Amino acid sequence: MTTSTLLLITAAIAMIGYLAGSRRALSLSGGRSSSMHSRPGYYGSFVAIWSALPAALLLGVWLVAAPAIINSSIRSEFPAEVKAQSQASQGLSFGMIEGIARGMRALSAEEAAQAERNPADLRNLMGARGVAIAGDPEAYMIKAANDLNTMNARSNLLRNIAVLLVAVGGAALAYRLIAPRFRARNRVESVILASLVVASSIAILTTVGIIASMLTEATHFFARVPAHEFFFGTVWDPRFAAAGATASEGQFGLIPLLLGTLYIGFVAMLFAVPIGLFAAIYMSEYASQRVRSITKPLLEVLAGIPTIVYGFFALTTVGPFLRDISSQIHGLATGDYSNFIQAQSVLTAGFVMGIMLIPYVSSLSDDIITAVPRALRDGSLGLGATRSETIKRVVLPAALPGIVGAILMTASRAIGETMIVVLAAGVAARIQLNPFEPMTTVTVKIVSQLTGDLEFTSPQTLVAFALGITLFIITLCLNIYALYIVRKYREQYE
C-alpha cells in the first residue's frame, strides 16, 4: 500500500467519522438542537479531526524517522573496510545499495537467486530491466540490498497498520465522547486556531531561516575578507579567472556597487515619483467613477508585468533608442555622429525601472489620498478654494506622511530590483557620476557571483551572501521607517 493510498483511506475514515459523529449528535439531541452544546456539524468535525490528525502526524513522523533508522542499521552492517572510508564514499555505497534494492524488486525470483550467486551479472540483468547501477556491485551490497528491501517492507506494513489503527481508534474515542454537554465547538475552534498559528509561524520561521543562512555564509566570507575592506573598499575586482588560486584573493569593495544601486534607484524614482503621484492625484480627485474603473486596473497591469520583460524592453528597445537618439543629437550639434549615451547605462536602467515603479507609487498614493477625509475637502471647497488649491494646500499636506511612506517603500523595491539592472545597467563596477555611462548594482553582482560553475567555499561566491545581507538590511530599514511613518499618519484620523 503506498503512502497516498494510505492517506486516502485515512481521509475516508475521517469522512465516515464526520457523518457518524453528526448523526450521533443529531440522534442524541432528539430533534431539539438546543439540548446539545454544539451544532451537529461540530461533533462530526470533532470526530473527523480526531481520526485524521493523529494519524497524519504519526504518518509524518514515520516517513521521516523510518528511513533514517533503516539507513543507520544497514550502515552498521557494512564490512569494516567500507566503514573505514569517508562519510561521503559510505554515502555513495549506500546510494548504490538503494539502487540495487530497487532493481531487486524488479527482478523475478529466479533472476534474483542467480544474481546472488553471481554479483557480476547483476548489472546486466538490471540494465535489461531499465534500472541503471552506478558501478559494479560488491557481494556485501547485494545482501545489504536484500536486507533493505525486507526492512522497508516490514516498516511499511507496520506503518500502515499503525496509522489505520490510530485513525480508527481516534475516531472511536471521539465518537464515544459525544454527549449533550460535551463542548465540541470549542475543541474544533481551538484546532482551527492552532492550524492558523502554525501557518503564520511558518512564514516567520522561513524569514528567520533565510536571515540565519545568509548570516552564516556572510560570516564565512568575513572570516576571509576583513569587514572594513568590504564595506569601505572602493574597488570591486573579485578576480574570477584565478578563483581558487591562493595568490589572488581579489578585492571586494562594496562602495562602487552601493553607489550604482543608489544612483540607478534615484534616477528611477526621478521618473516614477512625479508621474505616479500625478496619476494618483488624477485618479483620486479628478477622474469620474467610470474613468477610474477603467484606468486604475490598466495602470495596475503595469505592476503585473514580470520584471524580466521590462529588462528586455530596456535591452532591445529603450537602450538602443537612447543610444541612437544621442548620436543624432551629437551629430546635429557637432557633426560627429558618435553616441554619448551607452545602450546599457544608468539612464536606461533607471528609466525602465521608473516605469515599472509608477504603478506602485500611484496605487499606494491613491489609497492614501483617498483616505483623506472628505470633510477636509468640503471644508476647503466650502471656503471658495478651487480643486487644485484644495489638493495642493489641504489634501496633499494631510496625506504627505503617507505619501512619503509609499515613496520609501517604492525606493526599497528599486534597490532590491534585479532583472532590469542585470539586463540594462551593465556590469562595470565603477564610481562615476555620468548617467549615460553604465554602472552596476549590488543585485547584478549577486547574480554574476552566483551563476556558473562554482564552489561555495571561495570568497568569490561567499561575497554574494555578504552583499545579500547588506541589501536586506538596507531595504528592511527603509521598510520599517516607511511603516512607522504610515502608522503615525493613520493615527491622525482614527
Added chain:
Amino acid sequence: MNMMTEAAVEKALDQRMNDLSYKMIGKDVSVYYGEKRALFDVNLNVRQNTVTALIGPSGCGKSTFLRTLNRMNDTIDNCRVTGRITLDGDDIYDPSIDVVELRARVGMVFQKPNPFPKSIYENISYGPRIHGLARSKADMDQIVEASLQRAGLWNEVKDRLQESGTGLSGGQQQRLCIARAIAVSPEVILMDEPCSALDPIATAKVEELIHELRSNYTIVIVTHSMQQAARVSQRTAMFHLGQLVEENDTDKMFTNPDDQRTQDYIMGRFG
C-alpha cells in the same frame, strides 16, 4: 383703502420690506442624484440678517437644499440641480457665475468639525490667503484676530495660534471652523447640523455665537433639534420627503403651525 386697519397696513409694509430684504431666493428647486429625485420643486426664500432653520426628519432633503445654496452639490458626481436660485438677484447656477467666488460669498460650516491638520492661525488664514484678502502679514494677523474674536474663540486660543487646530476640543474646533468661514467675509453662512457632534455646553456656546453673528450675516442652519431651531432662528422651514411642507416665523411654527405634518413632527409623532 381706508378700510384697511392700521395693523394691516403695517403688515403689508413689513411684507414689502421683507421682499426687498430676501438675500437668496430659491424657485422650483429640484435635485436629482442619478435617477433618484431628492428635492421636489422647493420654493424657499432666505431673508437678510435672519437665521433660517431647516428642520425635518432624516433624508427629507434639508441638507441637500442647503448644499444647493453654495453649489456644494457640484462636488458629488451624479448630482443634478434644476430650478433657479438667486443671490442678491443673480442666478448662482448661471454659467457666468464663478463657483469659487460664490462659495467665498456663501460660506459653509459642516456637521462634523473639520479643521485642517494645520495650525490654528493657518486654519483661519487659509481662506483669506487663497482669495488674496490680506496685503501684508499685519493685515493677515488682523483678519485672524478679528475672525477669532467674532467666533468667541480668541481668548481661548490667542496664546497658541501656532498649535494644531486638530488639538482643540470638539466645540472649539467647530467655532474654529466658523471663524474660518467668517475670515473670508461671506454674506451668507450655511450651517449643516453644526452642533450634532458637540456636547450641551459647546452647543450653547455655538448657539450664542450664531445669535451674535446674525447682525452681520445671513444664516441658514440645518438642525435635528427642535429646541435649537426654536432658540436660534427667526424663520423655520419644515421639509418632508423632499418637499417643503411649511415655512413660517419660528414663533408661529412652534405654537400654531399651518400644516398638520409640522405639528406632528414638532410634537414628536414621527421623524
